[in-house]
Amino acid sequence: xxxxxxxxxxxxxxxxxxxxxxxxxxxxxxxxxxxxxxxxxxxxxxxxxxxxxxxxxxxxxxxxxxxxxxxxxxxxxxxxxxxxxxxxxxxxxxxxxxxxxxxxxxxxxxxxxxxxxxxxxxxxxxxxxxxxxxxxxxxxxxxxxxxxxxxxxxxxxxxxxxxxxxxxxxxxxxxxxxxxxxxxxxxxxxxxxxxxxxxxxxxxxxxxxxxxxxxxxxxxxxxxxxxxxxxxxxxxxxxxxxxxxxxxxxxxxxxxxxxxxxxxxxxxxxxxxxxxxxxxxxxxxxxxxxxxxxxxxxxxxxxxxxxxxxxxxxxxxxxxxxxxxxxxxxxxxxxxxxxxxxxxxxxxxxxxxxxxxxxxxxxxxxxxxxxxxxxxxxxxxxx
Numbered sequence: 001x002x003x004x005x006x007x008x009x010x011x012x013x014x015x016x017x018x019x020x021x022x023x024x025x026x027x028x029x030x031x032x033x034x035x036x037x038x039x040x041x042x043x044x045x046x047x048x049x050x051x052x053x054x055x056x057x058x059x060x061x062x063x064x065x066x067x068x069x070x071x072x073x074x075x076x077x078x079x080x081x082x083x084x085x086x087x088x089x090x091x092x093x094x095x096x097x098x099x100x101x102x103x104x105x106x107x108x109x110x111x112x113x114x115x116x117x118x119x120x121x122x123x124x125x126x127x128x129x130x131x132x133x134x135x136x137x138x139x140x141x142x143x144x145x146x147x148x149x150x151x152x153x154x155x156x157x158x159x160x161x162x163x164x165x166x167x168x169x170x171x172x173x174x175x176x177x178x179x180x181x182x183x184x185x186x187x188x189x190x191x192x193x194x195x196x197x198x199x200x201x202x203x204x205x206x207x208x209x210x211x212x213x214x215x216x217x218x219x220x221x222x223x224x225x226x227x228x229x230x231x232x233x234x235x236x237x238x239x240x241x242x243x244x245x246x247x248x249x250x251x252x253x254x255x256x257x258x259x260x261x262x263x264x265x266x267x268x269x270x271x272x273x274x275x276x277x278x279x280x281x282x283x284x285x286x287x288x289x290x291x292x293x294x295x296x297x298x299x300x301x302x303x304x305x306x307x308x309x310x311x312x313x314x315x316x317x318x319x320x321x322x323x324x325x326x327x328x329x330x331x332x333x334x335x336x337x338x339x340x341x342x343x344x345x346x347x348x349x350x351x352x353x354x355x356x357x358x359x360x361x362x363x364x365x366x367x368x369x370x371x372x373x374x375x376x377x378x379x380x381x382x383x
Contacts, residue, residue, distance in 0.1 A: 039363040041065035047357030047364045050348035051099035051107070053129060056080040058348070058355060059107055060364055061096030075109060077132075082366065088132040090117050092125075100148040100155065102177060105129030108155060110145030124157065124164070126180075139165040139180040151198040151225070153177050154185075158193025158207065172196070172205065172212070187213040187228040195256070199249040201225050206244030206256055219243035220256065220274070233279040236264035250328070252276050255284070255306060259291075271308060271331075286324075286331040289314035304328050305336075309344025309356055323347075323356050323367070338367050 039045055041064040049061035058078040060067075067076045070084045074092040077085040090109075098110035107127040109116070116125040116134040123141035125134055139157075147158035155175045162168060165175045165182030171189035173182045187205070195206035202222045205212060213223045213230030219238040222231040238244060240261025247256035255273045263272040264281040270291040273284035286306075290313040308315065309323040316326065316333035322344045325336035346357030354367045 038066070038068040039064045040067075040069075044359075046345055046359035048345050048359075049096055049099040049109075050346045050355045050357050050364070051101050052348050052350040052355070053077075053101055053105055053107075055105075056350060057085060058350075058364075058366075059099055059101070060357065061092075061099050061109060061111070062345075062357065063095045074111075074113065075127075078364075088130075090127050090132045090134065092116050097144065097146045097159075098148040098157075100150050101129075102126075102150060102155075106135065106177075108148060108150070110141075110148055110157060110159065112144050123159070123161065137177075137180045139175050139182070146192070146194055147196045149196040149198050149203075150177070154183065156196050156198060156203055158189075158196050158205065160192045171207070171209065185226075185228045187223045187230070194243070194245045194258075195247045197248050197254075198225065202231060204247055204249060204254060206247045206258065208243040219258070219260075220247070220254075222276075236274065236279065236281060238263050249276070253282060253284070253328075255328075257308070257310070270310070270312075284329065284331045286326045286333075287316050288312045305334060306331075307347060307354060309347050311343040311359075322358065323354075336369075338365070340365055 039047060045064050047060050047062040051059045057080060061075045063074060065073060067084050072089060074094065074096050075090055077088040079085050092113045093115040094111065094113035096109050096111040100108040102108060107129055109127060110124045114120060114122045119134050121134055121138060124139050124145045126137040127134055141161040141164040143159060143161040145157050145159040149156045155177050157175060158172045160171065162170055164173050165180060167182040169182055169186060171193045172187050174185040175182055189207065189209040189212040191207060191209040193205055193207040197204045203225050205221045205223055207219060210216060210218060212221045213228060215230035217230055222233065224231060238260050241259030243258055244256050245258035247254055253273050253275060257271045261269055266281050268285055270288045271286050273282040275282055286308060291310055305325050306328045307323055307325050313321055315324045318333045320337060322340050322342050323338060325334040326332060343359040344356055345359045348355040352369050354369055356365045356367060
């Protein structure tokens with residue numbers, strides 16, 4: 001699910017998981033900022049994607065018809081103070097699963113929609129970052145777009161599609177940000193792709209596939225950024241569910257989440273980490289409880305700390321809901337604990353502020369990482 005760099009990676013993970021990486025100063029306590037969270041609409045209302053623009057404005061996507069009483073169809077932008085941006089209103093006619101911000105402030109959106117701003121845009125679109133009008137850029141996918149990551153002049157996308165950017169592409173593609181056409185990069189996955197991150201010379205991919213880039217790979221793979229071929233590492237077996245729904249790269253580790261119970265024959269419930277050099281499972285093991293058949297979750301690594309958001313009630317033997325902070329090396333739970341509850345569905349970060357999107361109509365919260373006074377926020381259940 002923005003312009004991606006090795007210091008900040010934001011990725012959308014299908015209807016299943018978000019994972020974001022960003023290195024920031026050390027983490028302390030938290031304050032919930034007064035962002036509007038009156039998200040309303042049809043049944044199953046949720047905020048599923050978040051992206052922060054360079055000017056601090058926050059774009060949210062998901063499944064809703066209004067934000068704080070103001071009509072907004074599945075996408076909206078909040079000002080830095082949390083108010084709804086009244087001048088920016090693209091109007092997307094169905095769910096938004098992924099968001100990314102281009103260097104020119106263009107908002108890229110992926111999902112299930114087929115119309116943006118009254119113009120035909122099937123499952124993927126580029127939206128003017130100032131006016132909210134859809135741009136002419138139009139890759140026209142034949143099925144859902146669920147993951148995005150930008151590197152240079154290329155937007156890497158994943159999902160359930162078989163055709164995008166004017167070419168046949170199975171579940172994963174690279175799109176030229178100028179033309180919208182698919183490049184020659186073509187790994188070909190045999191099932192849907194839910195997560196993408198770009199780091200160095202590799203595109204890291206998560207999903208429910210068993211082969212990609214011409215090799216057998218169990219839900220997780222590293223693909224060469226130039227050739228589209230899978231790298232020559234011995235894949236670990238990820239078992240017990242529907243595979244990997246989120247991932248990000250931090251240093252020499254890949255943190256990932258999804259619907260699984262074991263990784264490399266080691267017990268790992270919903271979240272795990274792998275060393276990039278050896279491709280061995282690391283000791284990082286948060287031990288989330290209550291994430292069976294997980295539909296939404298996210299994780300985020302922050303200078304020695306990993307934030308996890310999702311549908312759980314306990315992590316590391318301690319009571320935690322919505323979002324929790326754990327040690328990046330050991331997975332031990334820290335004392336960082338906002339007083340909110342619900343199903344965490346999306347994470348994004350800007351400076352010292354962590355944004356948390358939620359399902360079941362609970363909306364969006366902004367939580368500072370260096371203060372000690374949590375404030376209850378409308379739209380989330382108070383614990």
